[in-house]
Amino acid sequence: MLHAEWKTSAHARARRSPLYVAMRDRSKNPVCEVCHAPLAGLTDPAELSVDEGVTCEACHAIRDVGDNAAEPQYTFDLQGNRKFGPYCDAKDNYFHKMGCAPAFRDARVCGGCHAFSMPLANGKSLPIITEFAEWRASSFGVSGTACQECHMPAETTHAATGTERKVRVAHHGFMGEKGEIVQKALGIVASAADHAGKLAVSVVLKNEGAGHAVPAGVPGRQVVVRVQALDEKGRAQAREERTIGRVLVDESGREVPFYAAIAEKRDERITPGETRTLAFELDAPRSGSVVIEVAWRSASPALAEALGVPAEERSMGKIEIPFGGQRTGKGREHLPKTVVARP
Numbered sequence: 069m070l071h072a073e074w075k076t077s078a079h080a081r082a083r084r085s086p087l088y089v090a091m092r093d094r095s096k097n098p099v100c101e102v103c104h105a106p107l108a109g110l111t112d113p114a115e116l117s118v119d120e121g122v123t124c125e126a127c128h129a130i131r132d133v134g135d136n137a138a139e140p141q142y143t144f145d146l147q148g149n150r151k152f153g154p155y156c157d158a159k160d161n162y163f164h165k166m167g168c169a170p171a172f173r174d175a176r177v178c179g180g181c182h183a184f185s186m187p188l189a190n191g192k193s194l195p196i197i198t199e200f201a202e203w204r205a206s207s208f209g210v211s212g213t214a215c216q217e218c219h220m221p222a223e224t225t226h227a228a229t230g231t232e233r234k235v236r237v238a239h240h241g242f243m244g245e246k247g248e249i250v251q252k253a254l255g256i257v258a259s260a261a262d263h264a265g266k267l268a269v270s271v272v273l274k275n276e277g278a279g280h281a282v283p284a285g286v287p288g289r290q291v292v293v294r295v296q297a298l299d300e301k302g303r304a305q306a307r308e309e310r311t312i313g314r315v316l317v318d319e320s321g322r323e324v325p326f327y328a329a330i331a332e333k334r335d336e337r338i339t340p341g342e343t344r345t346l347a348f349e350l351d352a353p354r355s356g357s358v359v360i361e362v363a364w365r366s367a368s369p370a371l372a373e374a375l376g377v378p379a380e381e382r383s384m385g386k387i388e389i390p391f392g393g394q395r396t397g398k399g400r401e402h403l404p405k406t407v408v409a410r411p
Contacts, residue, residue, distance in 0.1 A: 175200070
């Protein structure tokens with residue numbers, strides 16, 4: 069069960085995802101592999117597990133993790149055939165010995181890789197992966213709500229085939245039980261009204277479900293907000309799109325992948341607990357509906373083009389508000405209207 073969950077995760081694709089491969093090959097920086105293929109520098113390159121990215125063997129060989137935001141600091145034990153986890157009363161079995169590592173219940177075990185700053189030629193450093201620092205400063209970090217509580221929700225079951233008792237076992241897909249964690253990050257409130265014959269649309273986004281900024285991860289990821297006015301047959305008559313994210317640039321001010329960057333141009337991500345309001349105005353057909361779509365995008369169009377890799381998108385929520393024809397002195401039928409979509 070746990071292996072099947074892991075196979076669906078980004079950890080399983082950590083060394084094979086097209087975006088990662090493109091950035092690794094262009095940057096020629098071996099430090100990438102420390103997190104994306106933790107076993108690559110620690111064992112025989114011919115071992116199958118090396119190419120499995122952040123694999124079972126890598127995580128459960130961790131004895132302890134440091135707390136340095138500049139670089140990952142993991143202590144591995146690969147010699148004793150001992151697998152570490154949060155259960156300190158687990159018994160050795162015929163396949164491997166059992167080790168106790170309380171850090172598995174602590175956000176530090178995630179922070180070893182989800183915190184990274186890149187040194188610059190001027191002696192300063194540029195923060196790249198920032199979600200661990202953001203978590204520590206958020207209400208989630210202050211209250212002790214670890215990353216695992218959202219990303220690895222637990223159920224009571226057997227930790228492995230043949231174990232005698234049931235325990236609280238974390239889901240190993242890392243994006244919720246059914247990959248739904250992207251949909252839980254933002255609360256969405258959409259309102260539509262008639263404004264002199266046009267559609268005035270307000271989209272309110274609140275970071276209610278994440279203990280870090282949204283979108284998280286490598287700079288260049290985006291939250292995309294699309295608003296479309298459709299006619300009665302569902303044909304788009306007007307469309308507008310906004311993006312939210314973090315942009316790093318080179319000497320010329322051009323958006324580039326992080327390894328080629330020297331500065332941050334802007335950071336418009338939605339911080340934990342923050343509410344962001346976006347306003348749109350669209351030409352409207354006689355009657356139809358306005359559709360508001362919010363999506364997570366793996367890379368901005370500029371980065372996707374530079375790397376030669378198409379960006380992936382996942383829905384974060386969708387709202388549709390129907391409207392009718394204009395009424396003399398009263399605006400449009402069915403408007404104004406507000407729809408709430410909670411995470």
